[in-house]
Amino acid sequence: MNFKKKLSAAEFVVLAEMNTPKGVDISELVTNARRVKDRVDAVVVPDMDNGVMRMSALAGGALLRREGLETIVHVYGRDKNRMALQGDLLAAYVLGIPHLLVVPAEPMSNGDHREAVTVDDLDESGILQMIRSLREGVDLSGFDLKGTPDFTSGCAMAQVAEDSGLDQEIETVKRKVEAGAQYIVTPPVFDLDAYGRIAEALKPLGVPVIATVFLLKNVGMARYMSIHDPGSRISEDMIRRIRKAPDREAECIRMAGETAAELKKMVQGIKIATLGWEHRLPDILASAGL
Numbered sequence: 001m002n003f004k005k006k007l008s009a010a011e012f013v014v015l016a017e018m019n020t021p022k023g024v025d026i027s028e029l030v031t032n033a034r035r036v037k038d039r040v041d042a043v044v045v046p047d048m049d050n051g052v053m054r055m056s057a058l059a060g061g062a063l064l065r066r067e068g069l070e071t072i073v074h075v076y077g078r079d080k081n082r083m084a085l086q087g088d089l090l091a092a093y094v095l096g097i098p099h100l101l102v103v104p105a106e107p108m109s110n111g112d113h114r115e116a117v118t119v120d121d122l123d124e125s126g127i128l129q130m131i132r133s134l135r136e137g138v139d140l141s142g143f144d145l146k147g148t149p150d151f152t153s154g155c156a157m158a159q160v161a162e163d164s165g166l167d168q169e170i171e172t173v174k175r176k177v178e179a180g181a182q183y184i185v186t187p188p189v190f191d192l193d194a195y196g197r198i199a200e201a202l203k204p205l206g207v208p209v210i211a212t213v214f215l216l217k218n219v220g221m222a223r224y225m226s227i228h229d230p231g232s233r234i235s236e237d238m239i240r241r242i243r244k245a246p247d248r249e250a251e252c253i254r255m256a257g258e259t260a261a262e263l264k265k266m267v268q269g270i271k272i273a274t275l276g277w278e279h280r281l282p283d284i285l286a287s288a289g290l
Contacts, residue, residue, distance in 0.1 A: 003042045003070050003099055004152045007183055007208050013269035014290055015072065015210065017044040018278050020060035022053065032278040033064050039285050042070040042099060044271055048079070051111020058092055065096040072154075073097055075131075078105035081121040082130060082140050089134060093149035101185060102127045102176070103156040125179040128153060132180035154210070155181035159231035160198070170201050177205050185271055188214035191233035192262050199266050210269035213260045215277055215284060216252050219243045253280055257287020264288075 006013050016036050021029060033043060043064050047057035061071035073092060077085065089100070102124050108116050122130060130140055137148040155176035160166050173184060184202060189195045189211050202209050216222045216234075219242050226234040238255070245251035260270050272284055 003072070006041060007152070007268070010208070010268060012264055013041045013208075013210065014039070014285070015042050015044050015269065015271040016040045016278070016281050017046065017271055017273040018060070018064075019046055019049055019276070020055035020057065022055075024055070026055075026063055028278075029060065030063065030067060032281065033067050033069055035279070036281050036285065037067065037069055039282070039290065040069075041269075042072050044072045044101060045074065046103075047074040047076065048111075049074070049106070051106035051108060051113070053111075053113055058088055058095070058097070061092065061097040062095045070099065071097050072099040072101050075100050075102050075127055075153075076105040076124070077120050077122045077127055078108070078118050079116075081119050082126075085122065085127065086130065086134065086139055089131065089151070090145075090149060093151065098149065098151050100131060100151055100153045101156065102131070102153060102181070104158070124155060125175055128155060128176055128179035128181055135180075152182055153180055154183040154185055157184055157186045157198075157202075159187040159229065161231035163194075163197070166198065166201055170205075173202070174205055177207055181207065183208040183210060183269075185210045186212060186267075188212045188232060188273065189259055189263060190214075190238060191235065192259070192266075194233050195263075196266060208268040210271055211263045211267045213256050213263065213270050213272045213284070215256045215272070215274040215280065216242065217275070217277060218248060218252070253283045254287050256284045257289075260284065260288035260290065264290075 045057040045060040048054050057073040061073045064071045108118055131151050131153045134149055135151055137145045157173050160169050222234055222239045225232045242248050242251055263270050
């Protein structure tokens with residue numbers, strides 16, 4: 001059963017995130033994808049994630065489709081206007097990539113090409129409306145398409161630092177669902193109790209929720225995120241657990257696996273993000289019993 005059918009059937013889905021290379025050597029991407037081919041429902045391919053210039057998600061998605069994996073590509077408006085976005089999405093569809101995830105883009109000031117000019121012709125809701133229009137067989141100028149793509153499109157939920165901001169973010173996500181989002185991907189989960197409240201708040205929107213499981217690599221990363229991203233809710237107990245572990249890397253993998261297993265009871269899917277450690281995806285899946 002493919003990704004779209006599993007979503008529709010309310011079955012649990014497992015996604016793995018894999019970045020494309022900064023260059024043309026695709027060997028690592030392909031090798032890592034083959035390792036999880038029969039263990040995940042789809043691979044999410046970010047497009048120049050964190051503002052770093054890489055091979056396009058469209059190319060990465062096509063490569064992984066060639067390897068027999070379903071792929072979901074990121075879509076955002078920072079680098080392209082509505083005309084280029086529509087052309088890329090039509091290309092994605094004919095290359096066997098009907099699954100899309102509309103996300104906010106990292107500011108250019110945080111990336112490796114700070115002199116690049118941003119476009120931002122359409123915001124996230126505008127892009128979702130654009131995708132819905134293409135699914136209906138019409139482009140944004142009102143012209144009929146020759147052949148209609150059947151996309152599955154999702155949206156991203158922003159991190160919420162305080163419970164007081166949850167209602168406002170739920171309203172933002174609601175507008176994205178009204179614009180055409182068919183599933184929601186939420187930020188990395190480190191506090192399951194707090195996430196339970198988020199999952200409950202999203203239920204009335206009536207679309208599948210997919211939670212992100214993020215692999216902390218070491219104490220330094222956990223500490224940095226706890227300070228600079230308070231919405232992550234990384235606790236001192238979690239940092240202490242990594243620091244005291246005889247094998248810290250194995251402990252981080254175990255923690256990610258535990259989180260994935262618990263989230264299976266709360267939402268319809270998970271997306272595992274390892275930020276360059278895609279070779280450890282099989283270990284996380286094994287730890288989670290997936």
